[in-house]
Amino acid sequence: MTQRAETAGLTLNAMESMLVDRLKSGSNAYYFALLVTGLMMLAGAIAGLQATVGGHHVYYGVSRQIPWGILISTYVYFAITSTGICLVSSIGHIFGVKAYMPIAKRAVFLSIITLSAGFLVIAAEIKVPIRMLVYNIISPNFTSNIWWMGALYGLALGVMIFEFIFLLLGKYKLAVACGFVAVVGELAANSNLAGVFGLLNGREFWHGPYLPIFFIASGVMVGCSCLILFHLWAERINEGPLHPGMPDCLSAIRKVAILMICVIAFFTIWRTVATLAGHPDGQYVGVMAMLTGEYSLSFWGGEILLSLLIPLGLYLFSKGTNMKLMLTAAILMLIGVFFMRHNMVIVGQVIPVFQGLGVTGSTELLKYSPTVHELMIVVGGFGFVGFMFLLGEKIFNGYPVEDHH
């Protein structure tokens, strides 16, 4: 309540010393985490620069028929997570459901940094980023999903930054207005991201209208886990409970997570059954590669166990009160979903386009394995999220919660 008055009356110098004080208040573990995530970021930045200067074809494992590698799947991971966080937090913050209110500020901040991480990672995959900045604006193609996705995510990012500033300044009406625009923008951007894959008739593995729904549902699912993880982590950093309403809030988020896990499991089952029933050209081999083939470990282990079944069990068992179980569930899901995104992006491309023609070499799946540089950039993306989160906790003083509306 008093923070607003404080900030308003501060001189620049006083603000600086206040920030320094806050940053100095961390524990040893805090600084260690800051160092580790900082180094991760640095590694990613070095790898990204080297590859951009030296040429992607030298440093990346992508190829003519698999032009999108782990960097795209990581981008997809971060972008969808950002949407998920934005949607879950909007339940309280925009639509006024009380239980979800305490997370508002941190959630907006998390949504901003995950999306930024996504943009940083994809900047390393776009071959000529400079032309992107220019021609996306002066030569837009309105039939292109990738254009809409970029524009809408860009818009959402900008609006969320304003939303966050308004929240800090206590201008709640403006913040809610921005928040609403951000939710709509994120939703539209997210479904266009799905459209980037789902509208390609020539790639049967992705093709179809179900991807956008899948993206949003799975986004909410990871968004929940992400919020649970970072709030429990924040409790550690701040050495104490964040807000009296927080346990109830996390328990409510847990319920949404459980619901969404069921939705995604349902989707996964029916996608699989549909493919097994009809052997659709171009899809069947992909699904089989995940069920029994080369991608079976990452499918059963990552996509099914880590992101769906184990978190489902743990969330149920935790009853919303056992925070250790919930934390474990959240971490496992965030790892598992990484595989889920990777499978989606890669398996869609390893099926040769001329497979239906039965030409030589087209019966086998193509191969892609990420290079060290690609992996370092991925690590850098995660480092960025961690680093910014840690900084944010101190700079914004653990996001003190005020009641509004």
Place this chain on the structure above:
Amino acid sequence: MRLILTTILCSSIFLLAGAATTLAEGDYPEDIYYMKPVIGVVFSHQLHVEDNGMDCDSCHDGIFEMEARLAENEESFTMAGLADGEFCGACHDGDTAYDANTRCTTCHVGVIGYSRAHGLVNEEGPAHH
């Protein structure tokens, strides 16, 4: 492309040398791959001698020399030449054997077939780039 051509040329020289040294009595040489005027025409002694029971004289008595790829130097070693009854066309005229003007890919295995036979990696394989 130039790179492929040079590799192909180099390896065919090795093949030439190899085939000449490995020949034993009553034996016949390995498959011969012609490179000119087009890459990838295969001639198989095994197929003609063993599977179709021809004797050496049916070819090595005027039609072909006993030296691999010598025919390449002749002007008439083309489809037009074959149609006039030269070289393979002596038999592949639709009478003795099927007409050279049909079933093109029995003789022509192409750059792909040539590369495969010589263990050269095909560009469009599952490998990178």
Place this chain on the structure above:
Amino acid sequence: MKNLKNLDKMTNEGVDNCSVEERRHFLKMGLTVTGVFAGGTILSAVSSVNKVYASTSGFVEKYPYKPHYSMIMHIENCIDCEKCKSACAETNGVPSYGFRTNILERQVAGALDQQREFIPVLCNHCNLAQCTRVCPTKATYKDPNNGIVMMNIEKCIGCLSCQLGCPYNARYFNEEKWAVDKCTFCWESRLSKGAKTTGCSEACPAGVRIFGDLSNPSDRVYKEVHQMTKTVWVLRPQAGTKPNVFYTRG
């Protein structure tokens, strides 16, 4: 069982016993199928007499460009000598790690006549091109006059979505140009300078690649596509992009 026995006893009626109407009907059916194969654009294909359709309105709309560049492949003649590939590389400066056109091989072990066939592929310059739809900056676009799918390399950001949008693997990233590169029917290197055919078509020693104008009834490609004695098809019709490269045998 009974039916089967009867079937055995049946004799072939032969074509002679078949009425003209029946034959027409049958041929029409075949035509529809061909039309579907050809991406739905040439449902109105007719045997070599083409006046019937030239006068129908709507026909012109099916070939929206003038000239409507197109190619038909006589694949049974393709011997994978790859002279087309070298000519293409030379004409258009295609680097060794990429290609604008390629030859695929299909092997059928049990086939009686020959056990392989070669299938030349290149950009199909589709009427409903996906590459141009997905390009965020209009770096790749359909030329409004001749329908060629072109590249404006200045605008290419290298997101490579066009490579994924293409059902024919016709695109690659050219590291020297810093842009995606693809077949343009030799527009820059030849057609725009007055040449009548593409480099690959000219280099082919076996007459496989016939280049022409699908909007011109006296053109060879037009005639070969608009007939029904020989099957004409396109690759991956189910991708729905209405390609302009046709395939036939004989």
